[in-house]
Amino acid sequence: xxxxxKKLIAEAExxxxxxxxxxxxxxxRFTSKKNGExxxxxxxxxxxxxxxKKEFGQQINKLKEIVNEKINTLKEALEDQNTExxxxxxxxxxxxxxxxxxxxxxxxxxxxxxxxxxxxxxxxEGPEIEDDWHVFSALNFPDEHPARDMQDTFFLERNTDVxxxxxxxxxxxxxxxxxxPPIRTINPGRVFRNEAISARAHCIFHQIxxxxxxxxxxxxxxxxxxxxxxxxxxxxxxxxxxxxxxFPFTEPSAEVDVSCSLCGxxxxxxxxxxxxxxxxxxxxxxxxxxxxxxxxxxxxxxxxFGMGIERITMLKFGVNDLxxxxxxxxRFLKQFKSxxx
Ligand code: DAH
Numbered sequence: 259x260x261x262x263x264k265k266l267i268a269e270a271e272x273x274x275x276x277x278x279x280x281x282x283x284x285x286x287r288f289t290s291k292k293n294g295e296x297x298x299x300x301x302x303x304x305x306x307x308x309x310x311k312k313e314f315g316q317q318i319n320k321l322k323e324i325v326n327e328k329i330n331t332l333k334e335a336l337e338d339q340n341t342e343x344x345x346x347x348x349x350x351x352x353x354x355x356x357x358x359x360x361x362x363x364x365x366x367x368x369x370x371x372x373x374x375x376x377x378x379x380x381x382x383e384g385p386e387i388e389d390d391w392h393v394f395s396a397l398n399f400p401d402e403h404p405a406r407d408m409q410d411t412f413f414l415e416r417n418t419d420v421x422x423x424x425x426x427x428x429x430x431x432x433x434x435x436x437x438x439p440p441i442r443t444i445n446p447g448r449v450f451r452n453e454a455i456s457a458r459a460h461c462i463f464h465q466i467x468x469x470x471x472x473x474x475x476x477x478x479x480x481x482x483x484x485x486x487x488x489x490x491x492x493x494x495x496x497x498x499x500x501x502x503x504x505f506p507f508t509e510p511s512a513e514v515d516v517s518c519s520l521c522g523x524x525x526x527x528x529x530x531x532x533x534x535x536x537x538x539x540x541x542x543x544x545x546x547x548x549x550x551x552x553x554x555x556x557x558x559x560x561x562x563f564g565m566g567i568e569r570i571t572m573l574k575f576g577v578n579d580l581x582x583x584x585x586x587x588x589r590f591l592k593q594f595k596s597x598x599x
Contacts, residue, residue: 259299259302259305259306259314260310260313260314260317262299263299263314263317263318263321264317266288266295266299266321267317267320267321267324270288270321270324270325270328271324271328273328273332274332275332275336276336277336278333278336281329281332281333281336284325284328284329285325285329288321288325289325289326295321296318296321296322296325299318299321300318303315303318357595358591359591359592359594359595359597360594360597361583361591361594362571362575362577362583362591362594362597363464363567363568363571363583365571365594365597366567366570366571366574367446367464367466367567369491370444370446370466370487370491370565370567370570371444371446371466373486373487373490373491374444374468374487375444376490377442377483377486378442379442379443379444379468379470380442380443380444381443381444381445381446382429382432382433382443382444382445383429383445383446383447384423384426384428384429384432384445384447385423385432386422386423386447386448386449386450387414387420387421387422387423388420388421388422388423388428389419389420389421390406390419390421391419391431392423392428392431392432393411393421393423393424393425393427393428394406395550396431396547396550396551397427397428397430397431397506397507397547398506398507398544398546398547398550399506399507400506403506405424410424410451410452411424411451411452412450412451412452412461422449422450423447423449423450424449424450424451425449425465425467425564426445426446426447426449426465426466426467426564427467427507427562427564429443429445429447429467430443430445430467430469430507430547430562431551433445433469434469434471434548434551434552434553435551438553439471439472439473439553439558439560440471440472440473441469441470441471441472441560442469442470442472443468443469443470444466444467444468445466445467445468445469446464446465446466446467446567447464447465447466447467448462448463448464449462449463449464449465450462451463455580455581456580456581457578457579457580457581458580459580460568460580460581460583460584462584463566463567463568463580464566464567464568465564465565465566465567466564466565466567467562467563467564468483468562468563468564469543469560469561469562470483470560470561470562471543471548471553471558471559471560472558472559472560473557473558473559474559475542475558475559475560475561476559477510477542477561479561480540480541480542480561480563481498481500483561484498484514484538484540484563485498488516488537491570491574492516492517492519492573492574493519495517495522496516496517496519497516497517497523498514498515498516498517499514499515499517499534500512500513500514500515500540501513501514501515503539503541505539505541506544507541507543507544507547507562508539508540508541508542508543508544508561508562509541509542509544509545510541510542511539511540511541512539512540512541513536513538513539513540514536514537514538514539514540514563515534515535515536515537516534516535516537516573517533517534517535518532518533518534518535519573521533528573528576535573536569537565537569537570537573538563538564538565538566539563539564539565540561540562540563540564541561541562541563542559542560542561542562543559543560543561543562548560568580568583571583575594
């Protein structure tokens with residue numbers, strides 16, 4: 259018996275295989291429950307004299323280990339070889355592709371642009387690195403306006419007027435320089451302000467600017483355009499309200515609230531009990547702005563509006579921390595997979 263076991267151990271140790279079938283044959287020969295070599299040896303165990311039982315048992319266990327290990331290593335080697343030589347198992351189920359998702363800011367930007375495109379607005383963009391003229395002077399900002407201060411604006415070089423735009427209103431000026439009225443333009447872009455980063459403020463964010471200039475453009479056109487936008491974006495039940503405000507580049511100016519879509523205007527935590535949420539600033543283009551850009555303010559009038567994309571995204575998706583937009587945490591981004599655009 260001992261002799262046979264040793265022989266089998268030697269055989270198992272030196273066994274090699276080139277195909278799965280050979281490995282399978284080896285497995286059956288040794289491990290088959292019915293008449294495999296191991297089963298046969300275990301069956302012999304009772305006939306072995308008591309003083310030899312211990313050694314015999316150890317030998318059988320050793321053989322069992324060698325056989326199992328042999329089967330595993332030969333299988334692995336064969337699999338490696340198959341992948342290396344391109345002999346892939348074409349019937350194996352394919353790994354599913356990991357599909358990315360759009361950033362929520364891009365989703366909302368595209369949705370807003372699409373709504374205005376349907377009204378005939380044409381998308382234009384402008385540079386992020388700007389100068390004083392396009393960001394402030396041409397927009398009728400007085401010299402002493404606080405927005406011109408280093409506190410709010412990132413200047414790129416000392417004693418120059420090269421700066422990062424603080425709003426997308428500068429694109430209005432770029433468009434007026436290059437086009438004659440009628441003008442209907444919608445301008446998305448990234449803007450920069452010298453703010454400490456927190457859940458509610460960031461030094462980089464996104465805006466969309468709109469400008470419409472033609473003969474006889476009135477405040478009623480502005481209101482109707484914004485109502486159309488609100489109902490397309492927030493739903494057919496959305497209402498808007500305009501509150502008087504001030505911007506240097508529009509006169510009169512207004513801030514626009516939309517009825518809170520979460521509570522339907524009844525008042526909740528998000529709208530702080532008011533039933534309204536502020537979404538944008540707007541107004542009739544100040545004649546000074548038209549004249550500064552070579553447009554006859556006697557002949558033409560226009561309206562403009564500007565909104566923050568982060569804020570509107572927050573209202574749409576309930577994202578309440580601005581920092582999440584910039585951290586690129588895939589767990590955050592993956593949540594927007596199902597939203598197409
Ligand atoms: N530029 C303004 C801001 O950044 C937003 C704005 C308000 C744009 C009124 C406009 C407007 O075109 O008419 O806060």
